[in-house]
Amino acid sequence: xxxxxxxxxINVGGRNRLRMVDLRVCLERxxxxxxxxxxxxxxxxxxxxxxxxxxxxxxxxRALTAEFGYDSPILVRSRDQxxxxxxxxxxEWKSRTDLRRYVAFLREPLTAKQALKELDPKHGVDFVKxxxxxxxxxxLLRHLKQSGxxxxxxxxxxxxxxxxxxxxxxxxxxxxxxxxGATRLVTKQLPRDP
Numbered sequence: 001x002x003x004x005x006x007x008x009x010i011n012v013g014g015r016n017r018l019r020m021v022d023l024r025v026c027l028e029r030x031x032x033x034x035x036x037x038x039x040x041x042x043x044x045x046x047x048x049x050x051x052x053x054x055x056x057x058x059x060x061x062r063a064l065t066a067e068f069g070y071d072s073p074i075l076v077r078s079r080d081q082x083x084x085x086x087x088x089x090x091x092e093w094k095s096r097t098d099l100r101r102y103v104a105f106l107r108e109p110l111t112a113k114q115a116l117k118e119l120d121p122k123h124g125v126d127f128v129k130x131x132x133x134x135x136x137x138x139x140l141l142r143h144l145k146q147s148g149x150x151x152x153x154x155x156x157x158x159x160x161x162x163x164x165x166x167x168x169x170x171x172x173x174x175x176x177x178x179x180x181g182a183t184r185l186v187t188k189q190l191p192r193d194p
Contacts, residue, residue, distance in 0.1 A: 007042025008162040101166035104135040110160040122148035
């Protein structure tokens with residue numbers, strides 16, 4: 001099966017600095033197959049015969065802790081799970097160009113319903129929708145500085161989520177839908193996700 005591991009807090013503000021080539025080598029040595037990365041924020045696409053995401057997550061976390069001292073949440077999603085996340089995004093995300101669109105992936109046992117209660121979206125500026133293990137969060141581009149979503153960083157639930165730009169999610173899904181064992185991807189130098 002094809003999976004994506006979403007690492008939290010990689011290469012943010014000078015902390016958890018990790019070169020993607022080193023990450024790939026580390027995981028390949030530990031038996032993860034067809035490992036590739038997308039941008040510098042810790043999006044790792046790989047293949048495994050294991051279907052237990054908890055075991056995959058534990059194995060990856062142990063590998064990264066042992067090799068790099070990285071000990072932060074890792075969220076693993078299958079290709080089908082990511083496909084559902086992208087497909088269930090709010091309908092207006094496909095047609096509107098005045099929104100900044102983010103997907104907050106939640107680490108179990110945190111649910112979207114619980115996380116939704118902790119957010120403080122600003123009326124008329126921010127919009128949020130609960131999904132299956134995710135929150136869809138968007139903000140009007142012209143009012144980014146007024147967004148209430150920035151307050152989530154100071155809340156306890158923030159430790160149990162990792163946020164990706166919706167465009168990044170779409171690109172990762174496209175890469176996951178390539179043939180298994182396809183040519184390794186070259187990490188691009190693009191702006192990182194929060």
